[in-house]
Amino acid sequence: MxxxxxxxxxxxxxxxxxxxxxxxxxxxxxxxxxxxxxxxxxxxxxxxxxxxxxxxxxxxxxxxxxxxxxxxYRITGDLMKPQSNPTHYTDLIHEMEAVPNRTWWGNMTNRWKGFLRFK
Incomplete structure:
Protein backbone atom coordinates (compact mmCIF):
# COMPACT_ATOMS: atom_id res chain seq x y z
CA MET A 1 0.00 0.00 0.00
CA TYR A 73 -24.76 23.97 -15.11
CA ARG A 74 -28.39 23.10 -14.49
CA ILE A 75 -30.53 21.98 -17.41
CA THR A 76 -33.50 24.29 -17.62
CA GLY A 77 -36.32 25.08 -19.98
CA ASP A 78 -37.41 22.87 -22.83
CA LEU A 79 -34.04 21.20 -23.37
CA MET A 80 -35.26 18.02 -21.66
CA LYS A 81 -38.56 18.07 -23.61
CA PRO A 82 -37.85 18.06 -27.35
CA GLN A 83 -40.85 18.96 -29.50
CA SER A 84 -40.62 15.77 -31.54
CA ASN A 85 -40.94 13.54 -28.43
CA PRO A 86 -41.53 15.43 -25.15
CA THR A 87 -41.38 12.31 -22.97
CA HIS A 88 -38.16 10.93 -24.47
CA TYR A 89 -35.88 11.58 -21.48
CA THR A 90 -38.41 10.54 -18.83
CA ASP A 91 -39.04 7.32 -20.78
CA LEU A 92 -35.29 6.75 -21.03
CA ILE A 93 -34.81 7.16 -17.27
CA HIS A 94 -37.75 4.84 -16.58
CA GLU A 95 -36.27 2.22 -18.92
CA MET A 96 -32.80 2.49 -17.31
CA GLU A 97 -34.30 1.94 -13.86
CA ALA A 98 -36.29 -1.10 -15.05
CA VAL A 99 -33.48 -2.93 -16.88
CA PRO A 100 -31.54 -4.39 -13.89
CA ASN A 101 -34.68 -5.99 -12.44
CA ARG A 102 -36.07 -7.35 -15.69
CA THR A 103 -36.29 -11.13 -16.12
CA TRP A 104 -35.20 -13.13 -19.13
CA TRP A 105 -38.82 -13.31 -20.31
CA GLY A 106 -39.17 -9.55 -19.90
CA ASN A 107 -36.06 -9.03 -22.02
CA MET A 108 -37.42 -11.26 -24.77
CA THR A 109 -40.84 -9.59 -24.85
CA ASN A 110 -39.19 -6.18 -24.91
CA ARG A 111 -37.01 -7.26 -27.83
CA TRP A 112 -40.07 -8.45 -29.77
CA LYS A 113 -41.90 -5.22 -28.99
CA GLY A 114 -38.97 -3.44 -30.65
CA PHE A 115 -39.29 -5.60 -33.75
CA LEU A 116 -43.06 -5.21 -34.04
CA ARG A 117 -44.16 -1.62 -33.79
CA PHE A 118 -47.87 -1.16 -34.24
CA LYS A 119 -49.63 2.17 -34.10
Whole structure:
Protein backbone atom coordinates (compact mmCIF):
# COMPACT_ATOMS: atom_id res chain seq x y z
CA MET A 1 0.00 0.00 0.00
CA UNK A 2 1.28 3.42 -0.93
CA UNK A 3 1.67 6.22 1.60
CA UNK A 4 0.89 8.84 -1.04
CA UNK A 5 -1.84 11.38 -0.28
CA UNK A 6 -3.18 11.12 -3.83
CA UNK A 7 -3.39 7.32 -3.53
CA UNK A 8 -5.42 7.61 -0.32
CA UNK A 9 -7.76 10.13 -1.96
CA UNK A 10 -8.23 7.82 -4.94
CA UNK A 11 -9.16 4.93 -2.66
CA UNK A 12 -11.57 7.09 -0.67
CA UNK A 13 -13.29 8.46 -3.79
CA UNK A 14 -13.56 5.03 -5.41
CA UNK A 15 -15.06 3.53 -2.26
CA UNK A 16 -17.86 6.11 -2.49
CA UNK A 17 -18.48 5.60 -6.21
CA UNK A 18 -21.92 4.04 -6.89
CA UNK A 19 -22.20 0.56 -8.38
CA UNK A 20 -23.39 0.27 -11.98
CA UNK A 21 -26.43 -1.99 -12.02
CA UNK A 22 -26.42 -2.27 -15.83
CA UNK A 23 -22.87 -3.66 -15.98
CA UNK A 24 -22.27 -5.62 -12.77
CA UNK A 25 -19.20 -7.38 -14.16
CA UNK A 26 -17.39 -4.21 -15.31
CA UNK A 27 -17.41 -1.52 -12.64
CA UNK A 28 -15.80 1.89 -13.14
CA UNK A 29 -14.17 1.83 -9.70
CA UNK A 30 -12.52 -1.54 -10.40
CA UNK A 31 -10.96 -0.28 -13.62
CA UNK A 32 -9.68 2.92 -12.03
CA UNK A 33 -8.45 1.00 -8.97
CA UNK A 34 -6.29 -1.25 -11.19
CA UNK A 35 -4.88 1.84 -12.91
CA UNK A 36 -4.14 3.53 -9.58
CA UNK A 37 -2.52 0.42 -8.11
CA UNK A 38 -0.35 0.06 -11.19
CA UNK A 39 0.69 3.71 -10.95
CA UNK A 40 1.34 3.97 -7.20
CA UNK A 41 2.44 0.57 -5.95
CA UNK A 42 6.21 0.25 -6.24
CA UNK A 43 7.63 -1.61 -9.21
CA UNK A 44 11.33 -1.77 -9.86
CA UNK A 45 12.48 0.67 -12.56
CA UNK A 46 9.28 2.74 -12.54
CA UNK A 47 9.51 6.45 -11.90
CA UNK A 48 7.35 7.77 -9.03
CA UNK A 49 3.96 9.30 -9.75
CA UNK A 50 3.73 13.07 -10.11
CA UNK A 51 1.82 13.91 -6.93
CA UNK A 52 0.49 17.27 -8.14
CA UNK A 53 -0.89 15.87 -11.41
CA UNK A 54 -2.44 12.92 -9.59
CA UNK A 55 -4.12 15.25 -7.07
CA UNK A 56 -5.63 17.20 -9.98
CA UNK A 57 -7.05 13.95 -11.36
CA UNK A 58 -8.42 13.03 -7.93
CA UNK A 59 -10.06 16.46 -7.78
CA UNK A 60 -11.78 15.73 -11.11
CA UNK A 61 -12.94 12.39 -9.73
CA UNK A 62 -14.38 14.10 -6.65
CA UNK A 63 -16.08 16.65 -8.93
CA UNK A 64 -17.86 13.87 -10.78
CA UNK A 65 -18.69 12.06 -7.57
CA UNK A 66 -20.22 15.17 -6.03
CA UNK A 67 -22.22 16.10 -9.15
CA UNK A 68 -20.46 19.47 -9.15
CA UNK A 69 -21.07 20.15 -12.84
CA UNK A 70 -24.70 19.08 -12.81
CA UNK A 71 -25.29 21.56 -10.00
CA UNK A 72 -23.27 24.35 -11.61
CA TYR A 73 -24.76 23.97 -15.11
CA ARG A 74 -28.39 23.10 -14.49
CA ILE A 75 -30.53 21.98 -17.41
CA THR A 76 -33.50 24.29 -17.62
CA GLY A 77 -36.32 25.08 -19.98
CA ASP A 78 -37.41 22.87 -22.83
CA LEU A 79 -34.04 21.20 -23.37
CA MET A 80 -35.26 18.02 -21.66
CA LYS A 81 -38.56 18.07 -23.61
CA PRO A 82 -37.85 18.06 -27.35
CA GLN A 83 -40.85 18.96 -29.50
CA SER A 84 -40.62 15.77 -31.54
CA ASN A 85 -40.94 13.54 -28.43
CA PRO A 86 -41.53 15.43 -25.15
CA THR A 87 -41.38 12.31 -22.97
CA HIS A 88 -38.16 10.93 -24.47
CA TYR A 89 -35.88 11.58 -21.48
CA THR A 90 -38.41 10.54 -18.83
CA ASP A 91 -39.04 7.32 -20.78
CA LEU A 92 -35.29 6.75 -21.03
CA ILE A 93 -34.81 7.16 -17.27
CA HIS A 94 -37.75 4.84 -16.58
CA GLU A 95 -36.27 2.22 -18.92
CA MET A 96 -32.80 2.49 -17.31
CA GLU A 97 -34.30 1.94 -13.86
CA ALA A 98 -36.29 -1.10 -15.05
CA VAL A 99 -33.48 -2.93 -16.88
CA PRO A 100 -31.54 -4.39 -13.89
CA ASN A 101 -34.68 -5.99 -12.44
CA ARG A 102 -36.07 -7.35 -15.69
CA THR A 103 -36.29 -11.13 -16.12
CA TRP A 104 -35.20 -13.13 -19.13
CA TRP A 105 -38.82 -13.31 -20.31
CA GLY A 106 -39.17 -9.55 -19.90
CA ASN A 107 -36.06 -9.03 -22.02
CA MET A 108 -37.42 -11.26 -24.77
CA THR A 109 -40.84 -9.59 -24.85
CA ASN A 110 -39.19 -6.18 -24.91
CA ARG A 111 -37.01 -7.26 -27.83
CA TRP A 112 -40.07 -8.45 -29.77
CA LYS A 113 -41.90 -5.22 -28.99
CA GLY A 114 -38.97 -3.44 -30.65
CA PHE A 115 -39.29 -5.60 -33.75
CA LEU A 116 -43.06 -5.21 -34.04
CA ARG A 117 -44.16 -1.62 -33.79
CA PHE A 118 -47.87 -1.16 -34.24
CA LYS A 119 -49.63 2.17 -34.10
Missing amino acids: SSSVAYKHYIRALSRWPKDALRPDCQFQDVIRRRVDKRFLPVEGQKPADEKAELEEVNALYSLLGNRYAQK
